[in-house]
Amino acid sequence: MVTPDSPRIDWVAADWGTSNLRVWAMGADGAVLDSRDSDRGMGQLTPAEFEPALLALVGDWLGQSATPVIACGMVGARQGWVEAAYRAVPCAPVGLPMTPAPVTDPRLSVRIVPGLSQTRPSADVMRGEETQIAGVLTAAPGWDGVVCLPGTHSKWAEVSAGEVVSFRSFMTGELFALLSTQSVLRHGMAEGFDEAAFDSGLAEGLSRPESLTARLFTLRAEGLLAGLSPAAARGRLSGLLIGAELAAAKPWWLGRDVVVVGEGGLSSRYARALAAQGVPARQVAAEDATLAGLKHARSLMELS
């Protein structure tokens, strides 16, 4: 809660994804003075609705003069507020220029962090994860290694000399959501998550990633024939998909220094799976990485 006696808000950090908007009121010393959430994600907004959605959340944080707002994520997509053109790797995860968003309120000055693109060895894009990678690097500027960012479209990024060298996306999270709620497998799914079933699915997916689409159907068959429990079906589905991802991503993690950026349960499962392969991965909370990356973006703007 910010009151008239509170320290002055210097700028606003914003993580604006497809489903949610999260904002932090930042002091000049880098302290977080307040934070708020809204479900007004990019997915439900037309371009004209972004400014009102932002003002609804941060309006009472603003002073008379323009407060800088640094935003990352799908807000900069073609279907977002304004398209922030991708920067092509190899490059620093976050760099100038950032893209101004059109505002009418003089108390706002909004800049959007561009996503990254790659044309070789395979076409790929990211928006939001570049900020998290920058956040990881702020804690270890000279670090060379691999950042794994599990999620809807999991990313693996190779980082060297302060730059993202290359990256690769996997549709793991979106496939899990579609298969568990929209496919024939939904009949055998429910709340709950069996960790032992996850482990066995992971082992299957890792050892035979090429037969993923056949193994998926065994969840249905075992539900019908062997009474596979809904929690075991969910756990094994997750394990099969993550196992297949890890198998295909092996060149990214084998013998490498890996940081996993993500939320609790999912991130821990990736870290545990990598540890079982002899790769001790370090975990960084997604929110910490995002905020550190946005702070880094803010510092670049002050230099410019």
Place this chain on the structure above:
Amino acid sequence: MVTPDSPRIDWVAADWGTSNLRVWAMGADGAVLDSRDSDRGMGQLTPAEFEPALLALVGDWLGQSATPVIACGMVGARQGWVEAAYRAVPCAPVGLPMTPAPVTDPRLSVRIVPGLSQTRPSADVMRGEETQIAGVLTAAPGWDGVVCLPGTHSKWAEVSAGEVVSFRSFMTGELFALLSTQSVLRHGMAEGFDEAAFDSGLAEGLSRPESLTARLFTLRAEGLLAGLSPAAARGRLSGLLIGAELAAAKPWWLGRDVVVVGEGGLSSRYARALAAQGVPARQVAAEDATLAGLKHARSLMELS
């Protein structure tokens, strides 16, 4: 059209799947006297609604005494009219007993062809395809080989000495439907199907099936970065999924005698892909196989 002067209808063949019901009026000599379709598939019916849905389609075909109706497909699923318990492989694709469905109209006598189940080497089930496999065998009773049945849940079945020895399902068709209409890839999809893009996706899927979930995301990235056309995206998505299926199914087709049972375009693509691997597959139309299999089921009932 059946009129009072038409040959007498001896029995009714029914292919009753999740989405559709197709019926054939059969003469005692095996001739098809009439056929009709309805969209009243299993997916939209409660158990009490099956008999009215059937009568709406075949009521005017029926005489005073009970006319046998032989039905195959999801009508026999747990969520269907009445559950027709699976028969466990190895066994003949179609065999007795068939499961009677509860009817109130004395002009109907309905039997449902049971599906097949397998517990080893992997849990699996089929409903409807067993009838098509029986249909393939009626044309070649002593044939040993592999039947490939592309579709929502593609099946590969090994047939020997008149029995299904084992089989394996792949979620290829359902994944194509979900990914092209419900996932982030839908933004780059539209009507149209680019056959050259299918071929390149097929080659990718066949050679690197383990990286399927990463290759899928390249369709999105190429749409954003390289203007991949919607028809090319659809074609390549299909190719990637079928290529991954063929890679995992290699032990089923390599050096084997393969029959592909399916609809025009899709079935031809499987046959063409197999031919490119040096396997000259024979194609059988899905409807022909189903009808031949239902005739075989009818002949078994007459013997009983």
